[in-house]
Amino acid sequence: MSHEMTQLKAKLAELSDWNAINSLLGWDQSSVMPVGGGEGRGRQMALMSKLTHEKMTDPEIGHLLEKLQKQAEQWDPDSIDSAIVRVTAKDYADATRVPTEFVGKMTEHINTSYMAWAQARPANDFKKVVPFLEKTVEMSRQYAGFFPQGAHVMDSLIDMHDSGMNVATLRPLFKSLREGLIPMVDAISKKQQIDDSCLAGPFPIDQQLTYARTIAEQVGYDFNRGRLDTAPHPFEIRLHHGDIRITTRARENDLGDCIFSVIHECGHAMYEQGVAFELEGTPLANGTSSGVHESQSRLWENQIGRSRTFWQHNYPSLQAAFPTQLKDVSLETFYRAINKVQRSLIRTDADEVTYNLHVIIRFELELGLLEGSLNVRDLAEVWHDKYTSDLGITPKDDKDGVLQDVHWYAGIVGGSFQGYTIGNVMSAQIFEAAQQKDASITPAIAQGNYQPLLGWLQKNLYSTGRRYDAPTTLKRVTGQDLSVEPYFRYLKAKYSELYGI
């Protein structure tokens, strides 16, 4: 290894330890910190952000990269060191592109905008946030302008979360998804609705958490390198290879919420736990994109966790955990309940068939806002129209309409929604590929053994971390480009049987 590479790796290893401290501050704040801790935590996180930004933009890294990019021309482009230089160069460039002054102005604006939204949402007062959102859209365009320009203004914003993806590839993909999903939801809505009252309990929280923990162990989340806590919004967070934590939410009257949140976060966490140890201490030691990350949470939550096979194996233990509540509920009733499809207004509560329609609406609105073809002041009305036409349901107000998601009011507009749907689409593609390429996976799953699947995913997907961007990673794993076909095959097989469509 060259002297410069040794130096770079030492700096990256230190940076990754500082990032781990940052992650701990965030984990603690979002899960266990007492309310009184908030003010101090704000100061602590500001100090740490400043420090990690200084470390990340250390000019010495820039000098090392210049030399290393020359050296790397002689290296195997598929080697880990090549990937380290490539990814570090991108991260370094991204971190140094946005002028500090702009970051300050944007942070200030976002704080004000968030406070306005926090008041406007309960008051159902979209007008109140219009001037803030107008400024956010303007600043989002400026922000995008600091990065290398793609064909579309939103391309650089998408690339931050889903590197290698852009508007040109996503627009037709989302169009065909939309065209396939709308008639499917229509057909389901004409059928007899599923009764999911068996999930309403009440189920004591502690018992739900105890049960969910056994499920997490069963799918393969390693508790020696993680822990499970409760938090208002479930999340997964990586400190480093040995410490990758998850949180869940539990409600007495909704058994599915806790169980599927846990499996979902396990999917994210098992991806991170599976990153090859040799990448530790480098920027490659992370999932490669929002979409690929979400593909793993969705694969485990939906393809595995909401399958009949999964509950054929696990329903007896669930009944044993909740004997009074579930004694008269059959496996079939439970299986149908956890897969109920229903037109609804709130994205985060949506089932796996309607969910993508929520995301596609947001994606299209973001395009319009950033292109300038849609004015913020018309946004609420267009939102209503799109929900009526695409989801067949009209919001009664803006609170459960355009004001429902925090994203646009607490960050830039563009780039943060598409990953959810990319993930859903990829989840089916990757699961199909896994089953085709390793014949031991399907029979093992039927026995409640997820090790062959997890092992295959670790070897073919998780271990490579950020070595490859999202499209390359997908191609390496499945041999294909992103395609909606496996996802439709999955949805059609499952829901034609469930709803007789």
Next chain:
Amino acid sequence: MSHEMTQLKAKLAELSDWNAINSLLGWDQSSVMPVGGGEGRGRQMALMSKLTHEKMTDPEIGHLLEKLQKQAEQWDPDSIDSAIVRVTAKDYADATRVPTEFVGKMTEHINTSYMAWAQARPANDFKKVVPFLEKTVEMSRQYAGFFPQGAHVMDSLIDMHDSGMNVATLRPLFKSLREGLIPMVDAISKKQQIDDSCLAGPFPIDQQLTYARTIAEQVGYDFNRGRLDTAPHPFEIRLHHGDIRITTRARENDLGDCIFSVIHECGHAMYEQGVAFELEGTPLANGTSSGVHESQSRLWENQIGRSRTFWQHNYPSLQAAFPTQLKDVSLETFYRAINKVQRSLIRTDADEVTYNLHVIIRFELELGLLEGSLNVRDLAEVWHDKYTSDLGITPKDDKDGVLQDVHWYAGIVGGSFQGYTIGNVMSAQIFEAAQQKDASITPAIAQGNYQPLLGWLQKNLYSTGRRYDAPTTLKRVTGQDLSVEPYFRYLKAKYSELYGI
């Protein structure tokens, strides 16, 4: 405020936020971190220690202090700003005294010594640690030499934990304590022993924790600015004014362990929670010494928590929490059980009468080792002799003898034991003063209302933080110097009634 004072305060506020991050890393490591987190946490804590040491020894602080010490000659010596300059100057001097090279060598030696002890203790092999401990004693002497010299080599080591205390004042105090305690333990050991089998349960852990939480709330620990978790070794830790956490331990077969650990840590935490908010962000925002800190954990644990009055009020709720286990156990039986006095080998399991004898033995051995009058190779034998003569019980081995405490094997020798006993002595002195000075305290306690006591302690003790050293703090609170009389009055009143001595 002078320009220099403003600058100093800004630096101190930042330092206190860095220290809070350090504390969070420690809290997490000792309570909730998964085992896999250990290696990374070691690196993170090393980075943070280096950073906080750099911030603490920033030469700019030295320059500011030089100017401010001159300015302070004109200030009210009792003002907060005077105290900030005084305490910061001491902390700054202490942080810069020990050469970095020595710190490195000591850290390395301590790590090796700790590993040797971790193997030697289960193997009951004192000989194995002798060379390490010999070197530790030598390094402890050198370490002490970096600080301003008192009359005794151990004075500077004591001063680090119990500022204002020294060998000359502690030796006669401990002597009279020893002379009073030995006959008391003798007398008790001749009486009919108390049956404490009612504490052996089993009591489910979760229920113990739930109950202990209600007790913590009752005595006045503020959960909005803290939280309670479990940890192998109970502790209290301050992040900042709004976030002061405690941990406890719970064992199914020992009801007292959990309840009294919680009250003990509540005492530490209420002290910290009571530090005046105006001291926040300065080095004054902490308890003033180990001894004063321990006086508050002991006051709440023993003077309050192990009193008959406390359980006259709380025993019904305890019985309700554990109806099967305690339905046939009378209040009197329970009260006697939690105050059982028994000669035992292990300091951390000792009752409040014998406890100080354990500490005094260690204090005397430390004096001998540092003075050179006691050789490490003779330590195990002298330990045996002292336990036989002072505690009337002879260790069967070194595992439960000289190898029982981690302190000497994972740190310097000297300074870390005396605080426990100073705390016990002060606890009685302070509680007596509180009751004498505020007539509303005693009747309120009889009603299960600890607010008047807590309020008095906050106003007279907790609020001043590190503004005054330990002897001055005690004098301000009680009007007296440290004295064993109130402690003996307390022990005699309580145990003559319990044991008929």
